[in-house]
Amino acid sequence: MASVPFYFYFIYCIFGLILPKIIFKRILLILDMKHTHCLIIGSGPAGYTAAIYAARANMSPVLYTGHEPGGQLMITNDVENFPGYPQGVNGAMMMADLQAQAERFGTEINLGVLIERVDFSVRPFRAWADNGDEITADSVIVATGASAKWLGLPSEKRLMNIGVSACAVCDGFFYRGKEVAVVGGGDTAAEEATYLAKLCPKVHLFVRKDYLRASKIMQERVKNTPNIEVHWNTEIQEILGGEHVDGVHVINNQTQEKKHIALEAVFVAIGHQPNTQIFKNILDMDETGYLITKPGSTYTNIDGVFACGDAQDKIYRQAITAAGTGCMAALDAERFLAAQGVI
Ligand SMILES: Cc1cc2nc3c(=O)[nH]c(=O)nc-3n(C[C@H](O)[C@H](O)[C@H](O)COP(=O)(O)OP(=O)(O)OC[C@H]3O[C@@H](n4cnc5c(N)ncnc54)[C@H](O)[C@@H]3O)c2cc1C
Secondary structure: OOOOOHHHHHHHHHHOOOOOHHHHHHHHHHHHOEEEEEEEEOOOHHHHHHHHHHHHOOOOOEEEOOOOOOHHHHHOOOEOOOOOOOOOEOHHHHHHHHHHHHHHOOOEEEOOOOEEEEEOOOOOEEEEEOOOOEEEEEEEEEOOOEEEOOOOOHHHHHOEOOOEEOOHHHHHHHHOOOEEEEEOOOHHHHHHHHHHHOOOOEEEEEOOOOOOOOOHHHHHHHHOOOOEEEEOOEEEEEEEEOOOEEEEEEEEOOOOOEEEEOOOEEEEOOOEEEOOHHHOOOOOEOOOOOEOOOOOOOEOOOOOEEEOHHHHOOOOOOHHHHHHHHHHHHHHHHHHHHHHOOO
8 A cells, every 4th residue: 555755744834825725635535545557345265365375476465354253163163174274173173274375475455344345347346345445456356155055944043053954964963863844935945855864764845835935946856855755835934953953843834834854954955145146237237146257267247356266156165166167267367467568
């Protein structure tokens, strides 16, 4: 960040009498503005991995963490599938390690600060943060992730991580041999149910409607998996349990019949919302808001702006794939800046 030289205030005092103050204020503002070769928006595995690579490539990255420093893994007790941790690792500890690694190579990290607005129409790009920062950047890496949608029940919040999850691939293994439930009627719910059916003796699939929205092929898979029981027109009223989940109260929304079902985990699979609202009408995205990147790269529709992690991935949504695309984004940004003669 450029700081205002002391002599500038002296000149300001002299010439401020002659020139309109507004011009001087503008110059001061410009001098005080941050500039970086690489602005990274987001602090999940994608953002921090991009920062590690960008910092080691002398790009002096500036990273804004947003309001969820560390991203989705901060609410995860055990991450057992990230390579390099044979005993598994607490999600928050893993993210603290990633942050420390990014800082070690000189990334400037703005903790808890959200980028509210961007202008990618001209280079250098500009961004405005909710702490008042205005920053210009030669390249931008978008790593804003996606948020799982939840049912909104108080019991769901209370039992989060001790039986309630939004990721079967991540947490299903902890419930192998147990009876579990999946909530949802789309492709994700159908996929999660068939995945869990390989680990668990019985999977209850609670579907709000009397049909599945999932693709035909996924519907067939659900139908042909004998240990998946589909409960049509069914909604969870409450998830039960103290130290861990031990059941659910459900209601049939047509007959109003209520039921108690004993089970040990509930996987909520009602969709994800990519955190990409500030890029609407700027970056290409699909109908649900996932950013569109050129195949095999992290290039967006704007040269110099790259996207990685869950913000552009509705298929894999894993920490390791987010980190992998974070690495790609930093390498793509570095090549872009080198071609421009910036670094
Ligand atoms: C309950 C749960 C358990 C999981 N368990 C596992 C697991 O065991 N193994 C695994 O591999 N994966 C797991 N996942 C998936 C994994 O967490 C995600 O795939 C991964 O975190 C995606 O990383 P990301 O960097 O793309 O985004 P995220 O982790 O979602 O991080 C996004 C970041 O962007 C920031 N941000 C958003 N908007 C802005 C903005 N405007 N300005 C600045 N910053 C912004 C947020 O504050 C956040 O820091 C789990 C997910 C959940 C929900």
